Amino acid sequence: MNAIDPTLTGKNAVKLISGNHACALGAIAAGCRFFAGYPITPSSEIAERLARSLPEVDGVFVQMEDEIASIAAVIGASMGGVKAMTATSGPGFSLKQENIGYAAGAEIPCVIVNVMRGGPSTGMPTRPSQADIMQARWGSHGDYPIIVLTPASVSEIYSETIRAFDLAEQCRTPVVLLYDQVIAQLSETVALDGAGHASATRKWASGPRADYKPYDGGSDAIPAMAKPGDGYRTHTTGLTHGEDGFPTQNPEAVTRNLSRLFSKLERHRDLIDSSEALHCDDADVVIVAIGISARAATRAVEQCRAQGARVGLFRPITFWPFPEMQLRQATANARAVLVPEMNTGQLRLVVERVLAGMPVEGIHLFSGEAIAPSDIAARATALARGA
Amino acid sequence: MYIETAADFDVTDYLRKEMMPHFLCPGCGHGIALRALLWAIHDLGLDRDKLAVVSGIGCAGRLSAYIDANTFHVTHGRPLAYATGLALARPDLHVVVITGDGDCLAIGGNHLIHACRRNLKLTCLMLNNEVYGMTGGQVSPTTSETRLTTTTPLGNQEPHFDACALATAAGAGFVGREVTHHVPKLKELIKAGLEHPGFAFVEVLSDCTEIFGRKNDMGSSSDMMMRQKSEIRPSAYLDTVDTPFRSNALPTGVLTRNDRPEYGAAYRQAASARAGTSS
Numbered sequence: 001m002n003a004i005d006p007t008l009t010g011k012n013a014v015k016l017i018s019g020n021h022a023c024a025l026g027a028i029a030a031g032c033r034f035f036a037g038y039p040i041t042p043s044s045e046i047a048e049r050l051a052r053s054l055p056e057v058d059g060v061f062v063q064m065e066d067e068i069a070s071i072a073a074v075i076g077a078s079m080g081g082v083k084a085m086t087a088t089s090g091p092g093f094s095l096k097q098e099n100i101g102y103a104a105g106a107e108i109p110c111v112i113v114n115v116m117r118g119g120p121s122t123g124m125p126t127r128p129s130q131a132d133i134m135q136a137r138w139g140s141h142g143d144y145p146i147i148v149l150t151p152a153s154v155s156e157i158y159s160e161t162i163r164a165f166d167l168a169e170q171c172r173t174p175v176v177l178l179y180d181q182v183i184a185q186l187s188e189t190v191a192l193d194g195a196g197h198a199s200a201t202r203k204w205a206s207g208p209r210a211d212y213k214p215y216d217g218g219s220d221a222i223p224a225m226a227k228p229g230d231g232y233r234t235h236t237t238g239l240t241h242g243e244d245g246f247p248t249q250n251p252e253a254v255t256r257n258l259s260r261l262f263s264k265l266e267r268h269r270d271l272i273d274s275s276e277a278l279h280c281d282d283a284d285v286v287i288v289a290i291g292i293s294a295r296a297a298t299r300a301v302e303q304c305r306a307q308g309a310r311v312g313l314f315r316p317i318t319f320w321p322f323p324e325m326q327l328r329q330a331t332a333n334a335r336a337v338l339v340p341e342m343n344t345g346q347l348r349l350v351v352e353r354v355l356a357g358m359p360v361e362g363i364h365l366f367s368g369e370a371i372a373p374s375d376i377a378a379r380a381t382a383l384a385r386g387a
Numbered sequence: 388m389y390i391e392t393a394a395d396f397d398v399t400d401y402l403r404k405e406m407m408p409h410f411l412c413p414g415c416g417h418g419i420a421l422r423a424l425l426w427a428i429h430d431l432g433l434d435r436d437k438l439a440v441v442s443g444i445g446c447a448g449r450l451s452a453y454i455d456a457n458t459f460h461v462t463h464g465r466p467l468a469y470a471t472g473l474a475l476a477r478p479d480l481h482v483v484v485i486t487g488d489g490d491c492l493a494i495g496g497n498h499l500i501h502a503c504r505r506n507l508k509l510t511c512l513m514l515n516n517e518v519y520g521m522t523g524g525q526v527s528p529t530t531s532e533t534r535l536t537t538t539t540p541l542g543n544q545e546p547h548f549d550a551c552a553l554a555t556a557a558g559a560g561f562v563g564r565e566v567t568h569h570v571p572k573l574k575e576l577i578k579a580g581l582e583h584p585g586f587a588f589v590e591v592l593s594d595c596t597e598i599f600g601r602k603n604d605m606g607s608s609s610d611m612m613m614r615q616k617s618e619i620r621p622s623a624y625l626d627t628v629d630t631p632f633r634s635n636a637l638p639t640g641v642l643t644r645n646d647r648p649e650y651g652a653a654y655r656q657a658a659s660a661r662a663g664t665s666s
Contacts, residue, residue, distance in 0.1 A: 034476045055658035060475045062654075065501035069468035072461070072498075076441070076472025079459055080480065084472070102462050228457040228473075228480055231436045235403075235452050237460035246406065246452060 013192045019157045019184040020087075023113060023177070024049035026161030027085050029194030032111070033059035034084035036073035038066055038092060041125040042181040043115040046087040067095035071112065075103050078110050079236065081202070081227040083165055087113035090123060090132060093139070100174050101140030102238045105261070107215070107223065109168035109202060111161070113177045115184040116291075118368045127368030128181035130291055131343035136176045137320045143258065145265045147272055148176040148320035150290040154188035160317065163274075166200035171268055172222055178319065180342065182292040182370050205232050214245035215257060221264040265321055273326065274317035279305065280330040283312030285384045287338045288327065288351050290316055292370050297340060299373035300380060309384040311377075324354045331355055336383045338363065340371045393426060401425040401435075403455050410449060412520075414600070414608030416567035416593030420514050421450050423570055423591075424483070427577040439482045441470040443495060445521045446595075447487035447514040464495030467502045470509050478651050483581070484511040489519045492528040492548050499588075503557035506585040507650040512577065513550060513588065516595040524598040535602050550590045555643045560585035562643035566592040566615040572640075579641060585649045592619070592637070 017025070024046050027035070035054060037047040047063065054061040060077070064070040070086045077084040088096060093114040103110050116132045118124030136148045147167050151160040157179060164175040205212050205226040214234045215223050226232035239247035240254045248254065265272060279301055280286055289297040294315045304311035314330040316323050331337055337355060339348040340363040348362040363379060365371045402425070411418050428438065435456040442451035444463035451458040457480070461469045466484045474482040491499050491513045502509065518536060519525040526536040526543055529550065533542040554562045561583040565573040573591060580587035592615055594600060596608040605611050619639045 034472065036472060055654075055661060058658075060654065062471070062475060064468065064471070065497050068465065069471070069498055069501070072465040072468035073472030073475070075461075076459075076469035076474075077476035078472075079469070080439075080473045080477035082476040084476070099462055099465065226457075228439050228477065229437055233435060233456055233458075235458045235460065237452070238462055239460065244405075 014189050015192060016187055016189050017154065018045065018187050019154045019179065020045035020115070021049055022154045022158040022190050023087070023161050024053060025192060026158040026194060027111070027165070028053055028057060029192070029197055030083065030162040030165035031199040032083045032085050032165060033057065034074065034077035034082045035059070035086065036062045036064050036070040036077070036084070037086050037088070038064055038070045040067070040089045040092045042117055042184050043087045043089045043113060046113060067092035068099065071096040071099040074110050075099060075108050078108050079228070083109070083169065085111040085113065085165075087115070089115045089117050089125070090119045090129075091121070093132060093135065097135075097139040098141070100146070101142060101144055103174040104140065104144035104146055105142075105238055106236050107172040107225075107261070108174070109172055110174050111164045111168055111177060112174060116178065116180045118366070124368045126181065128292060128342060128370060129366070129368070130180055130293060130341050131346065131366065132178060133290070133319060133343070134346045136178050145262050146174055146176060146320060147171070147265065147318065148178055149274075150178050150316060150319040152183065152291050152294045152315065152317075154183060154186060155190045156317070157183065158190050158192070158194060162194045162197055162199075167272060169200045169202045170222070170271065171264060172202065172225065173265065180291045205230065209233070213243040215241060216243045217260045217264065221260050221267050269321065272318055272321060273323050275323040275326045276315045276317060277326070277330040278313040278315070280312035280314060280334075282310050282333065284310045284335050285312070285338055285380050286331045286334045287311065287313045287340065287376065287380055288315075288347065289313065289340050290319060290347065293340045293342060296371050296373045297376050300376035303373065303377040304381050304384065307381060309381040311380045311384055322350055322354065327351070327354050331358065334358070336361065338376070338380050338383060340365075340376045342366060342371065396426050396429045398422050398425055401429065401455055402453050406453050409453055411446065412597040414594065414596030414611070415446070416516065416591075416595075417446055417450060417514055419567040419570060420512070420573070420591045420593055421453065423573040424485075424512060424577055425454070426574045427581055430574070430578055431581055433481055433581070437480055439473055439480045440485060441466045441473065441482060442485040443487070443490035445487040445490050445519065446516070447485055448490060450485050464490050464493070465498065466490070467495060467498040467509070467511060471502065471505070471507055474507055474509055475651055475654075478655070481581070482509050484509055486511065486513050488513065488515040488517065488529040488550070489527045492550060492553075496528075499554070500557040502586055503554050503559035503588065505650045506558065506560050506647050508585055510577075510580045510583070510587045511589065512580075512591060514591050514593045515550065516593045516599060518595050518599040520595045520598050524602060534599075536599070537602075551588070551642050554588040558647070559588045559643060560645050560647050561587035561641070563588070563641045564590040564592065564637065564639045566619055566639060567594065568612045568615045576641065583644070585647060
């Protein structure tokens with residue numbers, strides 16, 4: 001019945017799998033038919049799964065000579081019209097940045113998975129971290145927008161991988177799927193219900209070649225893409241370009257194109273935004289967290305509530321563009337905000353900016369360990385009691 | 388055998404006229420190489436809707452924008468990696484890479500050796516003008532010993548790469564070299580490369596007259612062309628395998644040709660064989 005795993009029957013099959021396994025299955029369900037990668041801990045299981053699965057669905061897996069070649073091949077495959085993904089971890093994510101900027105500028109859809117491990121440099125390959133959330137947004141040079149998704153469970157890795165492909169295709173942008181080593185290698189049950197998912201497809205060029213402009217954003221700021229072979233014979237470049245796709249340094253054309261690039265994501269925030277608020281309505285203290293830290297915080301909220309402390313949790317699922325409005329709503333009645341994260345303060349910096357004037361405190365653990373629910377609960381309870 | 392007329396070939400049919408005038412300097416060899424490529428495409432009657440040209444950064448990288456086909460001007464050193472993804476995902480396309488000596492052998496050197504080893508069907512045209520022209524004339528991996536560049540004011544002390552020997556050693560199925568002095572021969576070499584079923588590496592010895600030639604007192608563009616002619620040795624080993632390589636003069640023509648299995652077809656074949664056993 002199922003090309004990926006014959007033990008799966010029906011679209012609601014439930015399996016006990018790891019986060020990286022879920023990512024590979026989500027990619028196949030979303031229509032990914034090309035993967036290029038380079039071995040790196042703790043993301044290699046994604047490549048290993050897809051090396052087996054992609055040929056079974058007429059897709060292509062290739063292990064490239066390095067991290068840069070992997071993202072380049074992914075963008076090349078997507079230029080050819082095929083949904084494509086790569087997966088890596090910190091050092092590889094750094095190496096891929098120049099070409100992620102190319103995909104953002106030339107508007108080539110692709111999905112980049114970064115399983116965060118301890119850094120900087122080679123750091124702690126087998127230990128978790130959440131220290132790449134700023135790099136995911138600002139890692140390539142120049143000004144560009146990008147979408148970054150931060151799932152917090154194995155099940156959510158599956159569904160967010162599917163959503164990553166949908167957003168990449170719909171918005172013609174690179175999408176980064178960012179999660180930590182803990183949920184990457186944690187095993188949980190997942191309902192594999194994505195197979196029946198109506199995958200989003202790219203807006204393709206149609207109509208006469210003479211009328212077609214490759215970077216005309218039209219009514220929704222998302223240009224229709226020409227598929228090689230369809231007769232449009234367009235030019236794609238990393239140089240600043242005009243609506244015709246050819247290089248230009250005309251100040252008006254450069255400004256117009258970059259402005260459209262940014263407005264493209266802003267105009268589709270209803271599609272892109274995703275966050276979750278737990279017990280925030282009456283909360284004196286709101287915890288803001290992502291990934292495995294949000295899992296610990298969920299438990300902490302239960303512990304705080306059991307002791308009568310009014311504590312809530314706000315969890316960005318789409319991290320970039322940051323859900324600023326949703327965070328302000330979730331903290332409307334709060335007296336303080338607590339940010340537990342596995343880095344030295346990257347998320348806290350964002351929260352402090354969005355909630356200017358609000359007391360914001362952080363729990364920053366960068367020892368290669370996940371934050372314990374009891375540590376979050378203790379501090380949140382104290383804050384709720386005015387300490 | 389190379390004396391052919393180009394009566395039925397009009398280069399302007401293959402160029403994007405809206406991109407003219409081009410930006411190449413007077414005397415630059417790259418325009419000649421571009422013409423030879425387009426002539427080869429014409430001779431083979433390739434469908435330009437199915438032709439994809441991927442180029443890197445530098446003077447050679449800019450050429451893709453002039454070709455009326457599906458063209459992709461990508462990041463510095465990476466055109467072979469982009470082309471690998473494109474060709475694997477779209478085996479129906481004919482993918483050609485245009486790169487320069489810096490793009491291909493310095494920043495992109497790793498991609499070149501692995502593309503040669505992998506043997507995916509791609510035609511890689513490396514235009515070698517011995518210098519980083521776009522950035523103002525710095526030393527490149529193919530700059531000859533003792534030559535002056537803006538970053539070798541004492542004369543170049545580093546040995547230069549022999550790109551064809553490198554490609555052959557790395558396993559390329561087709562390796563050839565030609566000079567811009569011999570346009571019909573260059574066209575025939577590119578044609579042979581385009582027709583090769585696996586990875587084809589074609590080195591074109593091109594002249595940078597404005598920057599490299601001027602810096603080294605090499606005379607006019609025609610003087611530089613005559614120098615090309617004096618420095619090469621048309622290959623006595625045309626169409627043979629395992630060519631003995633180094634000699635006093637640079638060999639030109641087809642230097643390596645073999646029929647190793649093409650990677651894309653081999654991969655698809657293995658995938659369908661697996662599908663056949665598991666169903």
